[in-house]
Amino acid sequence: MNVKRTMLVKAWIGAVLGMAVLAGPAQAKEWTSVTIATEGDYAPWNLTEPGGKLSGFEPELVANLCARIKLQCKLVTQDWDGMIPGLQAGKFDVLVDAISSTPDREKIIGLSRPYAATPATFAVADTTILQKAAAKPIVVKLDNNAHTGQPGVEALRKALKGKTIGIQSGTVYTDFIENNFKDVATIRQYKTAPERDLDLANGRIDASFDDVTYFTSGANKNASIVMAGPEIAGAVWGPGEGLAFRKQDADLKAKFDTAIAAAIADGTVTRLSQKWFKTNVAP
Incomplete structure (x- = not known):
């Protein structure tokens, strides 16, 4: 959410x-x-x-x-x-x-x-798609103009090519995912984060993207979902x-x-x- x-x-x-x-x-x-x-x-x-x-x-x-x-x-x-x-x-x-x-x-x-x-990150149920985040995750810092073409983003685009990414609609993250991944992946929007999480846990989508605090706080109730890849931080989020x-x-x-x-x-x-x-x- x-x-x-x-x-x-x-x-x-x-x-x-x-x-x-x-x-x-x-x-x-x-x-x-x-x-x-x-x-x-x-x-x-x-x-x-x-x-x-x-x-x-x-x-x-x-x-x-x-x-x-x-x-x-x-x-x-x-x-x-x-x-x-x-x-x-x-x-x-x-x-x-x-x-x-x-x-x-x-x-x-x-x-x-x-x-x-706060930064944002991807989450997956299948860590063969994206590797589970390390205890001290890599942080990719972006400004408002540094999206596609940045090495950290390009690595994510390659890993998620042909996959389906779930995102809550109407968020600053929605814009980021649409702008940087819609040409390589299918983007599915959800009204709420729990709806998205349920589809991720059941394999109907391959990855989700949300605030790190959403995942670290236990708000996600699906134990099979883990944070994956780097954290995205910086002025891109204002x-x-x-x-x-x-x-x-x-x-x-x-x-x-x-x-x-x-x-x-x-x-x-x-x-x-x-x-x-x-x-x-x-x-």
Whole structure:
């Protein structure tokens, strides 16, 4: 689940920018409460417990941030494809869902300073396709323009030629896989990461691609699936994951930016990331 989304954003840019032209100047608002949307289905970033309670790294972090800035925060669930439209329509005030900061997103929404920065990797059930990742995996760092042609990516393209790669739709990873592997492999998109994992475990696809934290945290429930190949890191994923806001709510964004900076500085982000990811994802 991931968990980092981009494909749907491009379709929204024209409509959102047009709405901005028609809208008048934003009125100053005295923020006392906000509604925050999350998916509730991208463990361990966010998840819904059997009783319906929202839990995970982001819900705990948001509770901490809201307490710091003395805001009453209501956390609700929303499918990814309705998040940004719902934000723009005023249904929510903030989004928290492992949202990577990218140039496309910054055209239509405000993004906070990052509270996490994580690499991504492939996973397989058959290690003859890609070798199981080492205890200290190789890291391939990419910038926004260094995809196909980079030695680490070319090795992956060769290994996955003729294979089927599963990816959750609408993520920053979807763009990466489509741009770099669609000419050598079949790409199959899924609404959720668990659906993709089930097909991988049952041999209906050959590999999947997602955030390293998704696999290391135990969010993947299929014991036969292992991380494989190198980790992909660097500016290709943007500066990291942050909260999303309407452009006109710069004052609200500033409040959360201050709280995030404090949570990083005093070790709160490190503590929560160790709890939920078993590694430090603080940027």
